[in-house]
Amino acid sequence: GAGVSQSPRYKVAKRGQDVALRCDPISGHVSLFWYQQALGQGPEFLTYFQNEAQLDKSGLPSDRFFAERPEGSVSTLKIQRTQQEDSAVYLCASREVYGVNTEAFFGQGTRLTVV
């Protein structure tokens, strides 16, 4: 595909359910990021991968959040025992090269609603 693809686009989860959000980055992009965007706010950093290595997970709000990128391509963000405050748009972005300010391309996001 031409851009970063995220699925599902929308997810409704009952409080306490586990969810998994998928990100397909642009082919060949080394860097992959996850951001959380609450309604009316700017994106907030969650975690960063260089290939399969998770180099920074300082933004993950709690140990209920887990991200992986086992083969250095597709990434999954998993949220266990979802809570209402987890409701947000989860954005994935990828960039071609590590540590260089080339453009980060964002996906359209997954809107998670916890009820």
Next chain:
Amino acid sequence: GENVEQHPSTLSVQEGDSAVIKCTYSDSASNYFPWYKQELGKRPQLIIDIRSNVGEKKDQRIAVTLNKTAKHFSLHITETQPEDSAVYFCAASGNNFNKFYFGSGTKLNVKP
């Protein structure tokens, strides 16, 4: 950590007028400042960026200025058009460019 503040939160201008959005940052180590445009329900898209070794950058109707001493940077849109209506986010990152700190966004409305 870095703290990026953005003003105003909403901005309404008449078509053809200029629009200015301002951001401040707290970490003097930040050296890369992108601006993203996000239309309703769509992905953020980079519209312009600037590095700390440059004071100003222009691309057609869009320009960004950076004042490292004062730790603030601004987006300038001239001859605004209705299709410029969107939410604009500023961001800052440091040497590794691997973590962006975003402002809270400015909703720009260009009235025809």
